[in-house]
Amino acid sequence: MDQHLPQSAIGILDSGVGGLTVAREVFRQLPKERVLYFGDTLRCPYGPRTPQEVRQFTLEIVHFLSRLPLKALVIACNTATAAALQEAREQFSIPVLGVIEPGARAAIKVSRRGRIGVIGTQGTIHSAAYEQALKRIDSELFVFSHACPTLVPLVESGNGHSEEARRIVHNALAPLKAHRLDSLILGCTHYPLITEAIGEVVGEETTLISSAEETARELSTVLHHKGLLADGRRFPTGDHHFFISGQPASFRRIAETWLGRPLEVEQVSLQSIINQSRTVG
Amino acid sequence: MDQHLPQSAIGILDSGVGGLTVAREVFRQLPKERVLYFGDTLRCPYGPRTPQEVRQFTLEIVHFLSRLPLKALVIACNTATAAALQEAREQFSIPVLGVIEPGARAAIKVSRRGRIGVIGTQGTIHSAAYEQALKRIDSELFVFSHACPTLVPLVESGNGHSEEARRIVHNALAPLKAHRLDSLILGCTHYPLITEAIGEVVGEETTLISSAEETARELSTVLHHKGLLADGRRFPTGDHHFFISGQPASFRRIAETWLGRPLEVEQVSLQSIINQSRTVG
Structure with a gap:
């Protein structure tokens, strides 16, 4: 049995809105789970950036998320998975899945x-x-x-x-x-x-x-084998939490359209995330 | 990192021939892996038996297989999974998957x-x-x-x-x-x-x-997350090993038709498996 708890949340990290397709599948395939989403909307898209930049940005966010009570982390962006999955796994004691x-x-x-x-x-x-x-x-x-x-x-x-x-x-x-x-x-x-x-x-x-579908499926498998599946009733859909690094308006518009519900969106200062990451790293 | 090794085999346990559909999917989806199959052909089918009988038979075979160098075990029979998966997981230090x-x-x-x-x-x-x-x-x-x-x-x-x-x-x-x-x-x-x-x-x-397909897929996921996927080239198809408790002729006929290749089939004495199991259990 892991030290992390079944009632902890699942972290989902993305460069912006793309990872919402993964979040949507997690909500559908694992409806008892709570999700904390991070979209790096200020620096997206990651696709055309160098691997070094993507690696650095991803690890900064991993570091920010590692302070929250998570039981698993999904890097829900293919570009970030390719650049930083292995290092994120080494830095985090919980299961880290890529897409x-x-x-x-x-x-x-x-x-x-x-x-x-x-x-x-x-x-x-x-x-x-x-x-x-x-x-x-x-x-x-x-x-x-x-x-x-x-x-x-x-x-x-x-x-x-x-x-x-x-x-x-x-x-x-x-x-x-x-x-x-x-x-x-x-x-x-x-x-x-x-x-x-x-x-x-x-x-x-x-x-x-x-x-997106397949990652949610494997998250279910990994949580099961670690004894970390949430129990009880479905998690209230409005209570998932979305952090973003940019302005909420555009993210909220796209996200609420894709997910079909109002969302709790919170902007966090990228500078404070970067500073925190540098202090430790 | 687990104490078990990537080059160890995958055990597949079944009441008879049904688990061959799982073995076939493991060969297809994980072609670098070596398989040791056990078919309890002398006592099959398990379907109409009591849960107590199925539990006892399954744990006897789990005990026999636990002496072999395995890195994962698949209980490739739904009836046996329903009756004994939890106990098999408790008795075996390697990952045990049901169907x-x-x-x-x-x-x-x-x-x-x-x-x-x-x-x-x-x-x-x-x-x-x-x-x-x-x-x-x-x-x-x-x-x-x-x-x-x-x-x-x-x-x-x-x-x-x-x-x-x-x-x-x-x-x-x-x-x-x-x-x-x-x-x-x-x-x-x-x-x-x-x-x-x-x-x-x-x-x-x-x-x-x-x-069968989905179990092979999850076996791939679990081996990956444990760092236990085999490396190198495809495993030679003729070198997987099949143990059975009954006469080889009928098993060999069905199995070679389903899998489309000659097989190495070995009959083991059920009495010796039961005795071994009782000595310890």
């Missing part, structure tokens, strides 16, 4: 012919973190990775269902078509919001893997 | 309306183990459990694809139709072999969950 390995394992589960595609930000694809996670389990898999820098701006524009959106998605995914993939990992937490358009381009033979 | 919780978590993941069906042997359904595992995570789920005692004999007859088989499956599943389920857990390791017939009866709106 890359759950997607990799789910793709292996559904891929009968072992032909797996990965789409993500430039940072995620350039890190080759999915390819490594997949080949770590089965070195004979065929993996085709492709960066789609146009898709995050599309999702955040809120016009993901327009005719123009379909054209952007079609162009972004065109290079996948020649590879007869049997699964495609949506290796960015924004992408579940345009699943329909992506599915239309890749066709029914290719199963789409949402790293 | 019930992975199926429950997968059903929660895919069920958007929270209406989940479970089919299994009389022992599994009577234990209410799936209902408990599901409601432990979300007490507001609707769960409809239904025993299907005619399906295991059908699968073992080898005539699972005949017209008569379709009629048997149709009759067995008729009570499910009124419940508008959005997922159905195949809560017996035999059932993945008649997935097609089951799918025809329940229709496309109901996603079928194979506890």
Whole structure:
């Protein structure tokens, strides 16, 4: 039995709003759990930044969250997972999950012919973190990775269902078509919001893997095996807490639309987080 | 880091041949891992036995397997999981996985309306183990459990694809139709072999969950988080080892058909296993 308690919260860390797709899946698949979310909205997006910057930003937030009563932490951003998961695990005594390995394992589960595609930000694809996670389990898999820098701006524009959106998605995914993939990992937490358009381009033979859904599933597995699942009744939906580093207005608008409910959003000073982190680190 | 080693084997325990669907998924999803399988073919089926008998038989085999160099154990039989998982976990220092919780978590993941069906042997359904595992995570789920005692004999007859088989499956599943389920857990390791017939009866709106597939996926997750995934190349497919308590001929025939390859099968004396277990227990 761990020293951490089943009634403690789950921390979810993201560069901004993308990790809300992971939070939404945690609310749905683990409705008894309490969530503390951190969105680094002042410094997002992480996708085009250098790995060194992303690593530093992520570890600063990990340090801030490590002072809260958490029983598990999810790095709900593929770019941050690729850059800092290993170090976050070393610095934190609780289980730390990224979004890359759950997607990799789910793709292996559904891929009968072992032909797996990965789409993500430039940072995620350039890190080759999915390819490594997949080949770590089965070195004979065929993996085709492709960066789609146009898709995050599309999702955040809120016009993901327009005719123009379909054209952007079609162009972004065109290079996948020649590879007869049997699964495609949506290796960015924004992408579940345009699943329909992506599915239309890749066709029914290719199963789409949402790293958000799969990460919530693995969080459930890990909490169970550690004896850390919350008990009792469903946690009141309005009582989860959202920290952000930027202005609340825009985050609140997107988040309340995606999650369909009013949220408790608190802005925290990034400078104080950075100072705290430097004092110790 | 665990005291057990990544190069150690995975133990898979079953009442007979049903757990081979789990073994097949472990070979597919974790091709670098070595498997030691135990099929209690002399005493199968476990489904119609009392929980006390199933518990005793399962713990005898757990005791036998605990002397082998294993890094994880899978109880690949729903009836045995329901009767003895908790005690097996207490007696063994390595991770012990059952087939019930992975199926429950997968059903929660895919069920958007929270209406989940479970089919299994009389022992599994009577234990209410799936209902408990599901409601432990979300007490507001609707769960409809239904025993299907005619399906295991059908699968073992080898005539699972005949017209008569379709009629048997149709009759067995008729009570499910009124419940508008959005997922159905195949809560017996035999059932993945008649997935097609089951799918025809329940229709496309109901996603079928194979506890064999989901258990292999969770084994991958647990080994990863314990630092116990095997490294290197694929394990040679002919080198897995199968222990059975009955005569090899019939097991070998079914197993080589299901797995599509020749197997190394070794009969062990059940009496010596029971004696060993009593000496210590």
